[in-house]
Structure formats: structure tokens, C-alpha cells
Amino acid sequence: MDTKALLAKELAGIIGMEAQEIENMFETPPNREMGDIALPCFKLARVLRKAPPAIAAELAQKLSLPEAVREARAEGGYLNFFLDGNKRVRTVLEAVAAKNEAYGSSDKGAGKTICIDYSSINIAKRCHIGHLSTTAIGNALYKIYSFLGYECVGINHLGDWGTQFGKLICAYKLWSNRESIEKGGIDALVELYVRFNNEADEEMENQARAWFKKIEDDDAEAMEIFNWFKDITLRDVSRIYDLLGIKFDSYNGESFYKDKWQSVVAELKEKELLVPSEGAQVVMLEDYNMPPCILLKNDGASVYATRDIAAAMYRKKTYDFHKCLYVVAYQQNLHFRQFIKVIELMGYDWAKDLIHVPFGMVSFEGQTLSTRKGNIVYLDELLERAIVKAGEIIDQKNPELPDKETVARQVGVGAVLFYDLYNSRIKDVDFWWDRALAFEGETGPYVQYTHARACSVLAKSGVSATDALNNADCDYSALDNSEAQEVIALLEGFPQAVDAACEKNEPCVVLRHTVALAQAFNRFYFEHRIITEDGNATNANLKLCAAVKTVIKTGLSLAGIEAPNKM
RNA sequence: GUACCCGUAGCGAAGCUGGAUAUCGCGUCAGACUCCGACUCUGAAGCCCGUGGGUUCAAAUCCCGCCGGGUACACCA
Numbered sequence A: 001m002d003t004k005a006l007l008a009k010e011l012a013g014i015i016g017m018e019a020q021e022i023e024n025m026f027e028t029p030p031n032r033e034m035g036d037i038a039l040p041c042f043k044l045a046r047v048l049r050k051a052p053p054a055i056a057a058e059l060a061q062k063l064s065l066p067e068a069v070r071e072a073r074a075e076g077g078y079l080n081f082f083l084d085g086n087k088r089v090r091t092v093l094e095a096v097a098a099k100n101e102a103y104g105s106s107d108k109g110a111g112k113t114i115c116i117d118y119s120s121i122n123i124a125k126r127c128h129i130g131h132l133s134t135t136a137i138g139n140a141l142y143k144i145y146s147f148l149g150y151e152c153v154g155i156n157h158l159g160d161w162g163t164q165f166g167k168l169i170c171a172y173k174l175w176s177n178r179e180s181i182e183k184g185g186i187d188a189l190v191e192l193y194v195r196f197n198n199e200a201d202e203e204m205e206n207q208a209r210a211w212f213k214k215i216e217d218d219d220a221e222a223m224e225i226f227n228w229f230k231d232i233t234l235r236d237v238s239r240i241y242d243l244l245g246i247k248f249d250s251y252n253g254e255s256f257y258k259d260k261w262q263s264v265v266a267e268l269k270e271k272e273l274l275v276p277s278e279g280a281q282v283v284m285l286e287d288y289n290m291p292p293c294i295l296l297k298n299d300g301a302s303v304y305a306t307r308d309i310a311a312a313m314y315r316k317k318t319y320d321f322h323k324c325l326y327v328v329a330y331q332q333n334l335h336f337r338q339f340i341k342v343i344e345l346m347g348y349d350w351a352k353d354l355i356h357v358p359f360g361m362v363s364f365e366g367q368t369l370s371t372r373k374g375n376i377v378y379l380d381e382l383l384e385r386a387i388v389k390a391g392e393i394i395d396q397k398n399p400e401l402p403d404k405e406t407v408a409r410q411v412g413v414g415a416v417l418f419y420d421l422y423n424s425r426i427k428d429v430d431f432w433w434d435r436a437l438a439f440e441g442e443t444g445p446y447v448q449y450t451h452a453r454a455c456s457v458l459a460k461s462g463v464s465a466t467d468a469l470n471n472a473d474c475d476y477s478a479l480d481n482s483e484a485q486e487v488i489a490l491l492e493g494f495p496q497a498v499d500a501a502c503e504k505n506e507p508c509v510v511l512r513h514t515v516a517l518a519q520a521f522n523r524f525y526f527e528h529r530i531i532t533e534d535g536n537a538t539n540a541n542l543k544l545c546a547a548v549k550t551v552i553k554t555g556l557s558l559a560g561i562e563a564p565n566k567m
Numbered sequence B: 001g002u003a004c005c006c007g008u009a010g011c012g013a014a015g016c017u018g019g020a021u022a023u024c025g026c027g028u029c030a031g032a033c034u035c036c037g038a039c040u041c042u043g044a045a046g047c048c049c050g051u052g053g054g055u056u057c058a059a060a061u062c063c064c065g066c067c068g069g070g071u072a073c074a075c076c077a
Helices: A003-015 A019-025 A042-048 A052-062 A085-102 A129-147 A164-175 A178-199 A202-216 A220-244 A261-270 A304-319 A330-345 A349-353 A379-397 A404-421 A444-461 A465-470 A482-504 A508-527 A535-557
Strands: A037-040 A069-075 A078-083 A113-117 A151-155 A274-277 A280-283 A293-296 A323-327 A354-357 A362-364 A429-431
Touching (some): A003 A037, A003 A052, A042 A052, A052 A069, A078 A085, A113 A304, A129 A151, A129 A220, A129 A323, A129 A362, A129 A379, A129 A482, A151 A304, A178 A202, A178 A220, A202 A220, A220 A379, A293 A304, A304 A323, A304 A330, A330 A349, A404 A444, A444 A508, A444 A535, A465 A535, A508 A535
Parallel strands (some): A113 A151
Antiparallel strands (some): A069 A078
């Protein structure tokens, strides 16, 4: 039983309430001088029919304190507890040592599968900064859920369906050839599509429709070209995924469901949910304060809601997910509410496990993203510039660093991922180069630097992080100072931060906790010598240092950011 | 028009399942490297938490109105 639970049990006995109820009332005081744990007594006033300050004072007197609690002090309506620093230090550091890089992980997700639909790129289009959030957030959630014991399935739900692919093949047949596409790659495809839209006449539009029909009908030639275009796109984007260290478990996109949505439509008809309206087939949702969900166009073709329902059913059947997350921008809020409601109306209770994880829009220096106006930054360009900048700083500050290219990549990519993940998902982001490439303050490189510095101290001492963590000869009184205690409190809170990030589907919770840990460690570092004359005090300091290094590395890794030992 | 989201120091944000003097970074100003990595650290100035009501012992946080910004709303995805 941990300290809070012990305290709660003790208090519950005196007050005459459930221990769990008391435990839920505990808070952390706004600052350390006020204590480590606080019990606000205001709610108790009604039950005990006394003024809160009197209750706090009385409890402080009657309470017999658990071993790990040094003092209980009544302050106003609060009862504040001060933990025994040495015992707390020992408990926390031993907890980190016991799990090492798995500290903060758990098995709460054991046996449960989470599908995560993210990144979901479009075929024959280049990735730009508008695709960064879905990719970064989805990847971070994948890592966080995995860390908590869930089985994750990363799904890149490719945008590979629609008449534009008929247009693309038509344009290719008219104006291009295999060689120049192989050579020009994705840019050549984009160019063809733009040209088609500028120049196409009635005849060409008809041809395009015919080509799309051939894709629908699995025509050999059409499928060969279509799949080839897909390969080119995936080959191009794989450079970005490689840089980010991202892999997917499935690339089943929209076209995968071209022969699977028909049964959904049949089922909707059978359940009398589908009704004709203005030529289309829709499910009416006015009872739920939503416009109708269109499932078949007036020409009988499917729309994306149809395919999304088919995909959800396929995923449920294939993976039997505990939850299925969709990391998609908030513009699609209504769409998700609609098709999830339709699945619910079909009678599937697992509709509640389909969770839209929305995020905000990206603009570029105050302007809407627009290829035409040039208000666009491509993802590969962004990553490249970040890596180049990191390389320049290394050349300037640490020219002797071994394996500079790798470190430049880790730092550059880390800066970009951090920039995207540090704030709440839902906020719109206005992209500015100098912000995305900032390396000081609350940034990825700052946290990475702190990690490298901790590594450096350990290297200097000649002890590995693991040995430092497991060293039993520690004089913990060396850590009896406010800077070290602050670090300890943050190490202690790390598992809860990971858990909260998972519950809220908010990677920024872990990242912010990790930044706070780095800041606290830097303050400790400046106020106190780590390596001193006193061997056992040094061992305690090094143990703290190793714990910080380990937890920072974990925190960054959950955001998909690497932590080099030197930079 | 309807629905949803956002509005916290000059700028970018955290805090939003209500609790003690509202926190962090950038920028500004003043400091700290013979010493374990200055991509660092210390200090100062700067917020009536968009606004008006309400609920409560207690509101940045919950409810209602208004203002400002954004997104979506039938056969694109």
C-alpha cells in the first residue's frame, strides 16, 4: 500500500468515511513549502458540521502518521502532509531502478487491442505540414498504448479511391510514359493531375470516368497502373516515415473496401435504416441533431462514410479491438459523429469504442495552406531543414562529435516532432519556421541536451546508468534539498502522466511532464555538485542522475523522439 | 441560420472531472562559465484568465447570454 492509501485509511477511520473517497480528495499543494500532499477539508464541513480550519486542526492532532509521513500541518481549511524526504527518495529511486527503461509502463492493457488510424496519406500527393499532426500524434499514441501493455495496430488508411485516379491514368496515357514517371516520381504524378484539371475537355472526362470504372472492375491494366502509382507514393513517403522511425501494420486504405461496403448497404436496408432522399440513399439522423448521413450517391456509388463503416466493421472482425482511434483533423467532426451513430443504430454496441481523436488546423505564417499560392511547406523539406540546422550547430559547438549525421537527424527530427506534440491537440497551429526550428527553451533539443548532459556526468563518474541505479551504497541525505526533492516528485509522478496521456489521448501530457523533469534536473545540476569527495553521497546523486536520464529517455521515446547520449 | 471548437502577460502555451499567492517558454531588462557539457542556470518587470450574469463556502475551471476567431452542415475525402 502506498503512502496516500495508508493516509487515507487512517483518516477514514477517524472521519468515518470510505478510504477510497478520502484518497480521491487528496491534492498536491501549489508549492513545496506547503507540503507534499494536501487534504482540503471544505467538503468534510458538511458531514462533520464544523468549520474547515477546525476540522483540519483536529485531524492533525488525532492522526497517527504512517512511517513515510513526517508531519501533518493544518493551514486554513487544508490539512497538509510533509513526507519523509529520505524514505520518499529511496522508494522512488528504487522503483525506477526496478523497472529501468520500463518505468512508467504497466500491463493495464494486457490482452486488449487498439487500432490506430493515422497518417492516412493520399496517393499521388506530397505530404506537407498539414499531415504532420496526424502522423506524430498517431505514432505517439501507438507508443503510449504499447507501453501500457496494449496490442496496437497502426493503420495507414490510404486515400486511394475516387475519380481522380481515373483522371490520373487518363492523363498518364495521354501525356506521359513509364520512364518519365519512374524518374519524376510523385512530382510527376502531381503535375499530371494538375495538367488534367487545367486542360481536360468533355472527351477526356469521359475517358477518366471509364478508367475509374476499370479500377472498380479490377481490370488488369488499370490495376497495374493504379498499384504502380501507389508504390511510387509509398516509396516517396517512406523516406519521411524512415526519418521519423514509423512503421505501419496495415496499409489497407479506401480501395481495400471496394468490395466490402456492399454488404454494409445490404444490412442497412435490411434493418430499414437506409431511406431514399433527393436521389441518394441516406440514414436520417435528425433525432440526434445531425444532418442525414449519405451512404449512396444518386448513381449508386459509395461515399467515404460507406467505406468508413465497412472499414470499422472489418477492423472489429479482424482485430476485435478494445478501441479504434481515428487521428483525424477536427474538420471531420461531423462525419465521425454521423457514421459512428449509424453503426450504433445498426445495433453494434462497440460503436462506443470508435473514438475520433481530433486535432487543430495548420496554417502557414498566418495564411491558409495553399499549393497554388505557395503557402505550403512539404514535410520532407521541413525535416531536411531541421536536420541541416542541427548539423550546423553541432559543427559549431561540438565538431569532434562522433557520428554527427545520426545525431543531427535525431535532434532535427526531435525538434519537429516536439513542436507538433507539445501543445494540446485541439489547438490550431500557425506554422512559423523559426518556431518549428527553435532549439532553446521548451523544445525537443533542450530535453535531449539535458539527457546528454546526464549521460556525460555518468560517463565522467565511470559508472553506467544501470549500475548507478542499482548501487546500494547511497547516502540519501545528500538529496535532502529542495532541488533534488523537486526532481524526485516529478520522477514519482511520471507513471501517472503516462496514464493520463493514454486516458485523454493527449501525448502532450507526457511530453510536458518530461520537460518539467528536465527543468528540475537542470536546476539541481546547477545548485549541487553531483560528483563529490563523499562516495556514498556521490552514489545517491548519481542514482538520481541515472533515474532522470532513464525517465527522460522514456518520455521522449513515447513521443517518438530519440535521445542521443552525446550531442 | 444550426451545431461544434478556440479566446489565459507583447508573443506561444499549460492549468479546464471547481480549491490555497494562476504556471512555463520566447522576447525585454539585470546577473552567473579557472568548477560534472552555457543548446544551461538565477533574478526582475509583465495576466481584473474575451465579456456580463448565475451556481457554490470556493470559479480560469461548471451553467446561461453576449462579443471576437475558427470549422462543419447532401451526393469530394
